Amino acid sequence: MGDMYHYPVFFECYGLREKHIKGIETYFRRGISGGGDCGPLIRLGEDVYGIAFRHEKDQQRILQRSEHVLELEDRHLVITVRESLETYTIPTATVATPEHIPASSLLPSDEEYELHVDNYLLRYLTECPHAQQELENMLACLACSVDLYCKEGRVLVRRRAQPGAADEVSDWKAEVDALFGGYLCHYEINPDKVEALVQSSSSCQTAGEVKVYTDESGMAVVVGELSLVHARLVDIEQPSSLRDNMASLSLSEESTTIASYSLCDGLQVFVCQGDITKQHADALVNAANQDLEHSAGVAAALSRAGGPEIQRESDELVKCFGKIPIGETVVTTGGNLKCKKLLHAVVPVGGKASKRDKLLLEKTVHSALNLSEIMEFQSIAIPCISSGVSGVPLTVCTEATVAAVKDFGSVGGRSLRKIILIDNREEAVRAMQEACDRLLQGIDTPDEDTARGATARAPGGRVHMEVIQGSIESQQVDALVSPMVGHDPLSTRVGIALFEVAGPELTTRFRKEAEDETMPGDSVLLEGLPGLQCNAVFFLNLVPFDGDPDGSAVQVLRMGINTILTSCEKKGFRSVALPVLGTGMALQFPVGEEARALKEEIHIFEEERVGIREFNIRIVIHPNDEETHKAFDVIQTDKITEDVHQKVQDPDSTTMRLVLLGKTGSGKSHLGNTIFGDELFTTYHSSISGTSKCQTGTKTVSGRSITLIDTPGFFDTGRSEADLNSEIMSCMTECAPGPHAFLIVLQVGRFTEHEQAVITKIRQCFSDEALKYAVVVFTHGDQLHKKMKIEDFVSQNKNLSDLVSKCGGRCHVFDNKHWNNNQPNNYRSNQFQVEELLKTIEKMMVEKNGGYYTNTMLQHVETAIQKQVEHIWYSMPNKTAEEIRNQAKTDVCNSFLTKLTGITTGALLGAFLGVAAMVGLVITAMNNVMLMNAVKKAPALMGVSAAAAGEAAVGVAGAACVGAAAAGGVYGGFIGNEAAKDAKSPSEAAQRAYEAIVEKGKSFIRFK
The missing domain is CATH 3.40.220.10 (Leucine Aminopeptidase, subunit E, domain 1)
Incomplete structure (x- = not known):
């Protein structure tokens, strides 16, 4: 223990790189610093470091000067040293080496676990940054950090207590054992195999996957993940001729090749x-x-x-x-x-x-x-x-x-x-x-x-559907369906036609069977009515169409169709006849909406039913209604959904979607043009007149299809909420179901309080999850000092360094004015920086399993776009796929903006960037506006008593919340119900519910 270093000093420094660490160690060992014999520099936490001296006198000389100025190769560094860690906040995953930093100086961890492992495995983990990073990532999932002691052949794993996870503590050591059990060190002494392993390590080894070590005795040690080591050993077991054949074929001896095919550039299919x-x-x-x-x-x-x-x-x-x-x-x-x-x-x-x-x-x-x-x-x-x-x-x-x-x-x-x-x-x-x-x-x-x-399905249990022209009241089926507005069986043409045949017994029986008022989507079943050739009639309570293809009226229609078909199944009926529900004067549904809802709900019923008997559905169209007959005729060909998805596939599905975010004047539009190599975006030369509307462009760059969405200054002050909300919603619909990356655009230069405020606001607006998909991109790169790289610039500012750190350390720099040379590998070349930026984004996509950033709000937007795509296809099938999707985006954007009146800019921006409280608030408020519109337009509800108004509002809200986040919908329904208790009318109940939810949501808003 005489050679241990017991006397530490600590300091905080941002963005240190390996070459800086070596320079700092050298400085503390020199007499000019006052220091002396000391151990290596140790990173104790995020930007917190410590170094320990052998002698107390060296430590005290260092501490006598609180500030030390270091002139490193490419950086002027001023550090403030302290004797204690108490002034620092160390993150949970603390990394420290007890050999060099006394335990009394470290923040205590709750539990430690020591493992003794093969020295070659420790060497492998130390020499392969990819492997070590992967191990650290897996341990981080268990809230653990790790220290590797190569000389001693041991590993020390630390785990900090997780609030609310006491039951899981006992299992974490087993999880750690399993992680290390996933590695293998194989010792090979056969000379032929050793030679084969050495050759394979130089010819086909991939860095960070498998390492082959040799020693003077001629032994080889293969180290890596268990499966990959096994694969390497199996490979060298093959005779050389077979290995050569495997290089071209790579098929297992366990399989038999039946056929082979050659595609473009020698790609083989077996x-x-x-x-x-x-x-x-x-x-x-x-x-x-x-x-x-x-x-x-x-x-x-x-x-x-x-x-x-x-x-x-x-x-x-x-x-x-x-x-x-x-x-x-x-x-x-x-x-x-x-x-x-x-x-x-x-x-x-x-x-x-x-x-x-x-x-x-x-x-x-x-x-x-x-x-x-x-x-x-x-x-x-x-x-x-x-x-x-x-x-x-x-x-x-x-x-x-x-x-x-x-x-x-x-x-x-x-x-x-x-x-x-x-x-x-x-x-x-x-x-x-x-x-x-x-x-x-x-x-x-x-x-x-x-x-x-095509006929693999059993013949029994099929659902047959036919479209005919005729009168509904004359159909010989088990059941008929009659729509009604509210609770009145004679409120539609079909109900009156049935009354003319069945007489007053229809209304008498209806009042008897329906003792309570029915709600939208409910039905009343009357069996054995006189004069009709059917066994039963369902009277279905519907709401008049409100102009919204995703609104409450359509949801009630779908729910009602499903209720009727399910009831037929339960009653044992084998046939049902439906008129064209809702297309008359009373309900005013467009034929296309009715056709789409009916077809899709019948399809869902067919796929979910468990009955083995055939079931027949007959759509009955009045003989004089040729227009409706033509619209429904396509249903029998079963081509609508297939054609929609064949023609209207998302044109953005293989495109990298990037959103440019930043304040006005940061150079977002210039950056977009630089990435595209073309003047696609309108640029401005004033810091106060930049992009005011979302601009979108798509182009192929270096073989990659890229869509850039240039946004107005979301983080500016002074713009009206109405203007910003419109553009935030536009950006959401343009990048739905989510962007592959956010490019946060800032300027290189001196950071004033205004720039600091913008960075603070960006950090507030983004959720941690969204920042995992973000890259910080700087413009005005010419302001960088010569030989300085952007990482060095970032390290000089704590707020900036913290932001880049939260973005995974991803940052790049451009200069739209001075760096337009095309010199390869020139750091100060926009062409070089574009390629580096795209590589960074692609690497991030691989780490995220090729995925993009999304959240409940973005998924909600994409669902609405997909529904609108099908709606447009029904009414305008001759449009191109791109035209249909663009029109759908515009319609959804306008529709959502109408519904979101009253939501603050902060809430909407937070919903876009993933702040959970904002997502729930915006979706809940939107669904309650839908509720308010539905209630106002539903005359059937006007007869509901004031005492029941709140319940009615919540009932319709349940239908309106389809597709929304369940938690947000339930929470919103609870608030709305409480607020509407004393309302005197349904419209007042809906208004109160909406206002209460918005007011409640504002308490979550952390920015405006």
Whole structure:
């Protein structure tokens, strides 16, 4: 212990780099500083450092001068030293080395766990920053930090107590053991294998994945993740001739190649029969569900073969990101599988998406292939996804998979060289081969399987729908449906026609059966009415159309259709006849809205019903109504939804969406033009007259399709809330379902109080989650001192340094005026900076599993856009896909702005940037405005007593909240109900509910 360093000093410094640390250590060892013999500089927390001296006299000389000035190679540094850590706030994940900093000086951790591990593993973790970072990230998920003691062969893991997580404390050490159990050190003494390992380490080793160490005795040690070490060892077991063949084919001896195909630039496609869990490839694809629960089918087999770490990482992904959307792909370790990574492609479940199954499957396979390309894999193995437990017909699966492969392979220059389509079922392999023959080679194959796939469903249990012209009252079916406004059975033409046949008994029986007032969406069933050729009549309470395709009236209509069909199922009815609900003078629904709602609700009913008997639905159109008959005729062809999704796919689906944010005059528009290399955005030369409207442009840059959304100064002061709200909403609809990155634009220069206030406001407005998708981009780079890089500039300002740190350390710099040279690798070249910026964003996307930033509000916007897309397609099918989506964005933006009257700019901006309280507030307020409009336009509710008005308002709110966040809707409903208790009319109840929710929400607002 005589050589230990017991006398520490501490200081705070921002943005230190490795070369700075060495310079500071040298300074403290020199006599000019007053110091002497000391240990290495230790990072104790975010920007807090400590260094310990052997002798107390050296420590005291350092402390005699509170400020020390260091002239480093590229930085002038002033540090203030202290004897104690008490003045600093150290984050939970404290990193310290007890050898050099006395324990009494450190902030105590709640629990420590020491492991003794192989020295080669410690060396591997130390020498491979990627591996060490990955370990630290996994430990961070357990609220742990780690110190590596290479000389002593031990690891010290610290865990701080987590509030409310007492029950989990006992398991964390087992989790740590499992993490370290995921590594392997293999000692090899066979000379031939040692030689093969050394050759493989120089020819195919990827940094940070597997290391091969040798010593003087001739032994080799292979170190890395368990599955990757196994893969390397299996590789050298093969005879050299077979290894050469594997380099071109890379197929497992466990599988049999049935057919092979060549695509663009030598990309090969193989159809194989075999077990994917034994397949060699850089990436294996697992057909996953949205919860990443690998409990059945191929998913379970891959999870079992790969080991528990696969499910553990999957659970962490769902915990961090929620349910994974269908069509997206995420990455986990491959565990013990013979691959580098396991790609979990989230697939549709048969019968839940119907005609969209093929489109969704294509998207899923595309996302897996694109992610493999981003990760620079050379081979990928894909099973016949969705054809097993997911229940999608086999022919649909194979057609979708091969179509996606064909589209992917039509573009040259891919890093991916081999695509292996593999399954252990003979019929699946045959179907994949036939699809490849047809789509990749243009060879026609017998369509037996196609026919079999189309009729694979049992003949029983089908729902038949027909559209006829005739009178509703003459239909010979089990049940008829009659719409009514409010609680009056004779308020529509259909009700009057039925009354003319059945007579006064209809109204008498109605009053008897409906003892209480019905609410919108409710129905009253009358059986055995005289004169009618049906067994029963449902009277359905509907609300007049309010002009909003997503409003309360449409939601009530959908709920009512579902109620009728479900009631028929429960009663054992086998047929029902419906008129064109709601298109008459009383309810005034557009024919297109009625057709869309009816078709989609019938489809949902068909997919969810469990009955085995056939069920017949008849749509009855009046003989004189030719226009309506033409509109409904398309339903029988079952083409609407299919055509919509074939023609109106999101044109932004493969485009990188970037949002430019910053104050007026920061250079956002100039930056957008610099990235595009073109004058797409209007620029201004005044700091007070910059962009006042959102500008959007899309262009291909270095092979990447990029959409830039240039925003007005969201963080400025002085603009009216109405103007800003309009542009915030416009930005949301332009980048929905979410941007891949926010570019926070600031200027290089002297930071005044105004600039500091802008940075503070940015940090307030963004949630921590949104900042994980942000990059700080500086303009006016010419203001940087020569030889200074932007990281050095950032480190000189605490607020700025904190902001960049929250953005993952991502920052870049441009100069729109002076750096327009095209010199490669020149730091002061915009062309160089554009490429570096795009690489940063792509790296971030890979870290986020190719995803983009989204939240409940952005998802709400995207859902509304998708619904409006279908609505426009119904009414204007000749528009192009781009025209339809642009029109849908405009309509949704205007509609939401109308509903959000009264919401402050701070609330709306917070909802966009992910502040949870703001998201709930905005969605809840929007749904309550929908409620207010619906109540005002619903004459049936005007007869409701004042005492029931609040309940009526909340009842309609329940229908209006479809698609909103459940918690926000329930909370808003509670507030609204309380506020409306003493209202004297429904409209007053709705107004009170709305005002109460907005007022309640303002208490959450931290900025204006």
